[in-house]
Amino acid sequence: MNILEADSDRLLAAVRAVLEQKGIVSTPEIHARIASTDAASPGQGARMVAKAWVDPDYRELLLEDGTRAAEALGIRMRGMPPLGVLENTPEVHNLVVCTLCSCYPRAVLGYPPFWYKSAAYRARAIRDPRELLASEWKTVIPESVKLRVVDSTADYRWMVLPQRPDGTEGWDEEKLAGIVRAGDMIGVTVPMV
Amino acid sequence: MFAPGEMVRVKDAWPEATGPVHIRTPYYVCGVTGEVVRHLGDFSNPEDLAFARPAEKRPLYHVRFRKGAIWPEAKPDDELLIEIFEHWLERP
Numbered sequence: 417m418n419i420l421e422a423d424s425d426r427l428l429a430a431v432r433a434v435l436e437q438k439g440i441v442s443t444p445e446i447h448a449r450i451a452s453t454d455a456a457s458p459g460q461g462a463r464m465v466a467k468a469w470v471d472p473d474y475r476e477l478l479l480e481d482g483t484r485a486a487e488a489l490g491i492r493m494r495g496m497p498p499l500g501v502l503e504n505t506p507e508v509h510n511l512v513v514c515t516l517c518s519c520y521p522r523a524v525l526g527y528p529p530f531w532y533k534s535a536a537y538r539a540r541a542i543r544d545p546r547e548l549l550a551s552e553w554k555t556v557i558p559e560s561v562k563l564r565v566v567d568s569t570a571d572y573r574w575m576v577l578p579q580r581p582d583g584t585e586g587w588d589e590e591k592l593a594g595i596v597r598a599g600d601m602i603g604v605t606v607p608m609v
Numbered sequence: 610m611f612a613p614g615e616m617v618r619v620k621d622a623w624p625e626a627t628g629p630v631h632i633r634t635p636y637y638v639c640g641v642t643g644e645v646v647r648h649l650g651d652f653s654n655p656e657d658l659a660f661a662r663p664a665e666k667r668p669l670y671h672v673r674f675r676k677g678a679i680w681p682e683a684k685p686d687d688e689l690l691i692e693i694f695e696h697w698l699e700r701p
Contacts, residue, residue, distance in 0.1 A: 498650065502690075515635050542637070542689065543680060563687040565676075570633045570669055570692035571652040 452492040457526040460491050461575060462596035464524065466589040469580040479503055482575060486524055496523040496573075502566060503577045504603070509557050510576045511549070511603035513541035514568040521573040525598050532602075541565060553604050566603075576603045583609040610668060611645045611698060617672060618642045618701040619693060624656065631659030634697045638689070642701045643674035649692060668695040 419427060435441045464485060468475040478485040482499030493499070499521055502510045514520065515538045520528035531537050540548040545565050549555040557563050566574050578600045584592060599605035611617055621640040624630045633655045651666040658664035672693045677685030 500649070516633060544683070545687070546684065559684075563684070565687070565689050567635060567689060567691045569635060570655070570694065572649060572692055
Protein backbone atom coordinates (compact mmCIF):
# COMPACT_ATOMS: atom_id res chain seq x y z
CA MET A 417 0.00 0.00 0.00
CA ASN A 418 1.20 3.48 -0.79
CA ILE A 419 0.33 5.58 2.27
CA LEU A 420 0.35 8.76 0.18
CA GLU A 421 -2.59 7.38 -1.77
CA ALA A 422 -4.42 5.78 1.19
CA ASP A 423 -7.82 7.06 2.23
CA SER A 424 -6.97 9.62 4.91
CA ASP A 425 -9.76 8.70 7.36
CA ARG A 426 -8.77 5.03 7.29
CA LEU A 427 -5.10 5.93 7.62
CA LEU A 428 -5.82 8.13 10.64
CA ALA A 429 -7.92 5.39 12.28
CA ALA A 430 -5.11 2.87 11.73
CA VAL A 431 -2.43 5.18 13.16
CA ARG A 432 -4.59 5.96 16.19
CA ALA A 433 -5.21 2.26 16.80
CA VAL A 434 -1.47 1.54 16.70
CA LEU A 435 -0.69 4.46 19.04
CA GLU A 436 -3.32 3.18 21.48
CA GLN A 437 -2.10 -0.44 21.29
CA LYS A 438 1.46 0.67 22.01
CA GLY A 439 0.30 2.80 24.95
CA ILE A 440 1.69 6.00 23.36
CA VAL A 441 -1.54 8.03 23.34
CA SER A 442 -5.09 7.07 24.27
CA THR A 443 -8.39 8.18 22.73
CA PRO A 444 -9.38 10.21 25.84
CA GLU A 445 -6.01 12.02 25.65
CA ILE A 446 -6.62 12.86 21.99
CA HIS A 447 -10.10 14.16 22.82
CA ALA A 448 -8.72 16.27 25.69
CA ARG A 449 -6.12 17.80 23.37
CA ILE A 450 -8.72 18.55 20.67
CA ALA A 451 -10.91 20.23 23.32
CA SER A 452 -8.06 22.41 24.64
CA THR A 453 -6.95 23.34 21.09
CA ASP A 454 -10.49 24.37 20.18
CA ALA A 455 -10.89 26.30 23.46
CA ALA A 456 -7.73 28.33 22.87
CA SER A 457 -8.49 31.79 21.48
CA PRO A 458 -7.12 35.33 21.79
CA GLY A 459 -9.66 35.76 24.62
CA GLN A 460 -7.42 33.62 26.85
CA GLY A 461 -4.35 35.79 26.29
CA ALA A 462 -6.49 38.91 26.69
CA ARG A 463 -7.59 37.77 30.16
CA MET A 464 -3.92 37.36 31.13
CA VAL A 465 -3.04 40.82 29.81
CA ALA A 466 -5.98 42.47 31.58
CA LYS A 467 -5.10 40.81 34.88
CA ALA A 468 -1.46 41.88 34.54
CA TRP A 469 -2.63 45.49 34.01
CA VAL A 470 -4.55 45.56 37.31
CA ASP A 471 -2.56 43.14 39.50
CA PRO A 472 1.20 43.86 39.94
CA ASP A 473 1.89 40.43 41.48
CA TYR A 474 0.27 38.71 38.51
CA ARG A 475 2.26 40.90 36.10
CA GLU A 476 5.46 39.79 37.83
CA LEU A 477 4.44 36.12 37.54
CA LEU A 478 3.47 36.58 33.87
CA LEU A 479 6.87 38.02 32.95
CA GLU A 480 8.72 35.43 35.05
CA ASP A 481 6.84 32.30 33.93
CA GLY A 482 4.09 32.61 31.31
CA THR A 483 3.11 28.95 31.62
CA ARG A 484 2.36 29.24 35.35
CA ALA A 485 0.57 32.55 34.78
CA ALA A 486 -1.69 30.90 32.17
CA GLU A 487 -2.39 27.94 34.45
CA ALA A 488 -3.26 30.35 37.27
CA LEU A 489 -6.22 31.47 35.10
CA GLY A 490 -7.29 27.89 34.37
CA ILE A 491 -5.74 27.70 30.88
CA ARG A 492 -4.59 24.16 30.12
CA MET A 493 -0.83 24.17 29.41
CA ARG A 494 -0.01 20.49 29.91
CA GLY A 495 1.99 19.16 26.97
CA MET A 496 2.33 22.67 25.52
CA PRO A 497 5.70 24.35 24.89
CA PRO A 498 6.82 26.75 27.64
CA LEU A 499 5.34 30.24 27.29
CA GLY A 500 7.51 33.34 27.63
CA VAL A 501 6.09 36.86 27.87
CA LEU A 502 7.90 40.05 26.87
CA GLU A 503 6.70 43.43 28.04
CA ASN A 504 6.21 46.52 25.89
CA THR A 505 7.36 49.67 27.68
CA PRO A 506 7.76 53.33 26.70
CA GLU A 507 11.33 52.36 25.66
CA VAL A 508 10.83 49.00 23.88
CA HIS A 509 8.25 47.54 21.49
CA ASN A 510 8.29 43.77 20.88
CA LEU A 511 7.25 42.07 17.63
CA VAL A 512 6.95 38.26 17.40
CA VAL A 513 7.75 36.29 14.25
CA CYS A 514 8.88 32.75 13.46
CA THR A 515 11.20 32.99 10.47
CA LEU A 516 11.83 29.23 10.34
CA CYS A 517 8.21 28.06 10.33
CA SER A 518 5.10 29.25 12.19
CA CYS A 519 5.69 28.96 15.98
CA TYR A 520 2.89 30.88 17.68
CA PRO A 521 1.61 30.89 21.28
CA ARG A 522 -1.41 28.78 20.36
CA ALA A 523 -2.15 27.69 23.93
CA VAL A 524 -3.15 31.26 24.81
CA LEU A 525 -3.97 32.83 21.40
CA GLY A 526 -5.46 29.94 19.41
CA TYR A 527 -4.76 29.42 15.73
CA PRO A 528 -2.40 31.95 14.11
CA PRO A 529 -3.80 34.35 11.51
CA PHE A 530 -3.12 33.14 7.94
CA TRP A 531 -0.56 35.86 7.19
CA TYR A 532 1.57 34.92 10.21
CA LYS A 533 2.83 31.88 8.28
CA SER A 534 3.42 33.76 5.02
CA ALA A 535 6.95 34.10 3.66
CA ALA A 536 6.26 37.83 3.21
CA TYR A 537 5.46 38.48 6.89
CA ARG A 538 8.37 36.35 8.08
CA ALA A 539 10.91 38.05 5.82
CA ARG A 540 9.66 41.62 6.29
CA ALA A 541 9.32 41.28 10.08
CA ILE A 542 13.05 40.79 10.55
CA ARG A 543 14.35 42.81 7.62
CA ASP A 544 12.23 45.95 7.78
CA PRO A 545 9.80 45.67 10.70
CA ARG A 546 9.11 49.39 11.07
CA GLU A 547 7.98 49.68 7.46
CA LEU A 548 5.96 46.45 7.77
CA LEU A 549 4.07 47.65 10.86
CA ALA A 550 3.44 51.12 9.44
CA SER A 551 2.28 50.03 6.00
CA GLU A 552 0.22 46.95 6.90
CA TRP A 553 -1.17 47.88 10.33
CA LYS A 554 -0.69 51.66 10.62
CA THR A 555 1.33 50.88 13.74
CA VAL A 556 4.00 53.56 13.84
CA ILE A 557 6.80 52.88 16.32
CA PRO A 558 8.37 56.22 17.31
CA GLU A 559 12.05 56.66 16.45
CA SER A 560 12.80 57.02 20.18
CA VAL A 561 11.42 53.54 20.90
CA LYS A 562 13.63 50.49 20.37
CA LEU A 563 12.00 47.85 18.17
CA ARG A 564 12.85 44.34 19.35
CA VAL A 565 12.00 41.57 16.91
CA VAL A 566 11.60 38.24 18.70
CA ASP A 567 12.38 35.39 16.30
CA SER A 568 10.67 32.36 17.81
CA THR A 569 13.17 29.72 16.68
CA ALA A 570 13.12 26.92 19.24
CA ASP A 571 11.26 25.43 22.19
CA TYR A 572 9.56 28.52 23.68
CA ARG A 573 6.48 30.32 22.44
CA TRP A 574 6.42 34.10 22.91
CA MET A 575 3.62 36.49 23.75
CA VAL A 576 3.75 40.28 24.16
CA LEU A 577 2.35 42.09 27.19
CA PRO A 578 1.20 45.36 25.57
CA GLN A 579 1.06 48.70 27.36
CA ARG A 580 -2.26 49.65 28.91
CA PRO A 581 -3.70 52.50 26.84
CA ASP A 582 -4.69 55.87 28.26
CA GLY A 583 -8.40 56.33 28.78
CA THR A 584 -8.90 53.01 30.56
CA GLU A 585 -8.53 54.32 34.11
CA GLY A 586 -10.89 52.58 36.53
CA TRP A 587 -11.87 49.82 34.07
CA ASP A 588 -12.32 46.32 35.47
CA GLU A 589 -10.52 43.25 34.10
CA GLU A 590 -13.39 42.13 31.91
CA LYS A 591 -13.72 45.49 30.20
CA LEU A 592 -9.93 45.72 29.75
CA ALA A 593 -9.77 42.20 28.27
CA GLY A 594 -12.35 43.31 25.71
CA ILE A 595 -9.96 45.72 24.01
CA VAL A 596 -6.98 43.33 23.72
CA ARG A 597 -6.68 41.70 20.29
CA ALA A 598 -4.47 38.86 19.04
CA GLY A 599 -2.32 41.34 17.11
CA ASP A 600 -1.64 43.33 20.28
CA MET A 601 -0.20 40.18 21.87
CA ILE A 602 2.34 39.58 19.11
CA GLY A 603 3.11 43.27 18.63
CA VAL A 604 1.71 44.04 15.16
CA THR A 605 -0.82 46.39 16.76
CA VAL A 606 -1.25 48.13 20.11
CA PRO A 607 -4.48 48.16 22.18
CA MET A 608 -6.70 51.12 21.45
CA VAL A 609 -9.74 52.59 23.18
CA MET B 610 27.61 27.41 29.92
CA PHE B 611 27.34 31.10 29.07
CA ALA B 612 26.35 33.77 31.58
CA PRO B 613 23.91 36.63 30.96
CA GLY B 614 25.78 39.60 29.48
CA GLU B 615 28.46 37.42 27.85
CA MET B 616 29.27 38.15 24.20
CA VAL B 617 28.86 35.17 21.89
CA ARG B 618 29.28 34.53 18.17
CA VAL B 619 26.96 32.21 16.26
CA LYS B 620 28.98 29.57 14.47
CA ASP B 621 28.97 29.75 10.71
CA ALA B 622 28.36 26.01 10.55
CA TRP B 623 26.75 23.88 7.84
CA PRO B 624 25.83 20.55 9.48
CA GLU B 625 23.33 19.88 6.69
CA ALA B 626 26.32 19.39 4.38
CA THR B 627 27.24 16.16 6.17
CA GLY B 628 23.82 14.55 6.80
CA PRO B 629 20.15 15.10 7.55
CA VAL B 630 19.55 17.59 10.42
CA HIS B 631 16.72 19.88 11.46
CA ILE B 632 18.37 23.24 12.17
CA ARG B 633 16.68 25.84 14.41
CA THR B 634 19.39 28.50 14.01
CA PRO B 635 18.41 31.06 11.35
CA TYR B 636 21.01 31.48 8.58
CA TYR B 637 20.90 35.26 8.74
CA VAL B 638 22.53 35.24 12.16
CA CYS B 639 25.40 32.83 11.41
CA GLY B 640 28.77 34.46 12.06
CA VAL B 641 27.16 37.37 13.91
CA THR B 642 28.13 38.40 17.47
CA GLY B 643 25.46 39.07 20.09
CA GLU B 644 24.91 39.08 23.84
CA VAL B 645 23.44 36.34 26.03
CA VAL B 646 20.28 37.58 27.75
CA ARG B 647 19.44 34.45 29.71
CA HIS B 648 19.49 30.66 29.83
CA LEU B 649 15.96 29.52 28.96
CA GLY B 650 16.37 25.88 30.00
CA ASP B 651 17.68 22.65 28.50
CA PHE B 652 15.85 21.08 25.55
CA SER B 653 16.36 18.05 23.31
CA ASN B 654 18.66 18.82 20.37
CA PRO B 655 16.20 19.35 17.47
CA GLU B 656 18.84 18.35 14.91
CA ASP B 657 18.58 14.74 16.13
CA LEU B 658 15.05 14.80 17.54
CA ALA B 659 13.43 15.49 14.17
CA PHE B 660 15.06 12.36 12.73
CA ALA B 661 14.10 10.11 15.69
CA ARG B 662 17.73 9.77 16.76
CA PRO B 663 18.66 9.90 20.47
CA ALA B 664 18.58 13.64 21.23
CA GLU B 665 20.68 15.03 24.08
CA LYS B 666 19.34 17.90 26.17
CA ARG B 667 21.26 21.05 25.33
CA PRO B 668 21.19 24.50 26.97
CA LEU B 669 19.04 27.01 25.08
CA TYR B 670 19.73 30.74 25.38
CA HIS B 671 17.97 33.95 24.49
CA VAL B 672 20.58 35.95 22.57
CA ARG B 673 20.27 39.62 21.61
CA PHE B 674 21.76 41.04 18.40
CA ARG B 675 22.01 44.63 17.26
CA LYS B 676 19.99 45.00 14.10
CA GLY B 677 22.82 47.00 12.56
CA ALA B 678 25.18 44.01 12.97
CA ILE B 679 23.11 42.11 10.39
CA TRP B 680 21.50 44.74 8.14
CA PRO B 681 23.54 47.96 7.94
CA GLU B 682 20.59 49.91 6.53
CA ALA B 683 18.42 49.06 9.55
CA LYS B 684 17.95 51.39 12.51
CA PRO B 685 21.20 50.25 14.21
CA ASP B 686 19.94 50.13 17.79
CA ASP B 687 16.85 48.08 17.05
CA GLU B 688 17.42 44.51 18.09
CA LEU B 689 16.70 40.88 17.42
CA LEU B 690 16.07 38.40 20.22
CA ILE B 691 16.59 34.79 19.18
CA GLU B 692 16.59 31.37 20.88
CA ILE B 693 19.90 29.64 20.11
CA PHE B 694 21.28 26.31 21.34
CA GLU B 695 24.63 26.29 23.09
CA HIS B 696 26.39 24.14 20.51
CA TRP B 697 25.86 26.93 17.96
CA LEU B 698 27.61 29.53 20.14
CA GLU B 699 31.31 30.30 20.57
CA ARG B 700 33.33 32.98 22.37
CA PRO B 701 34.24 35.67 19.85
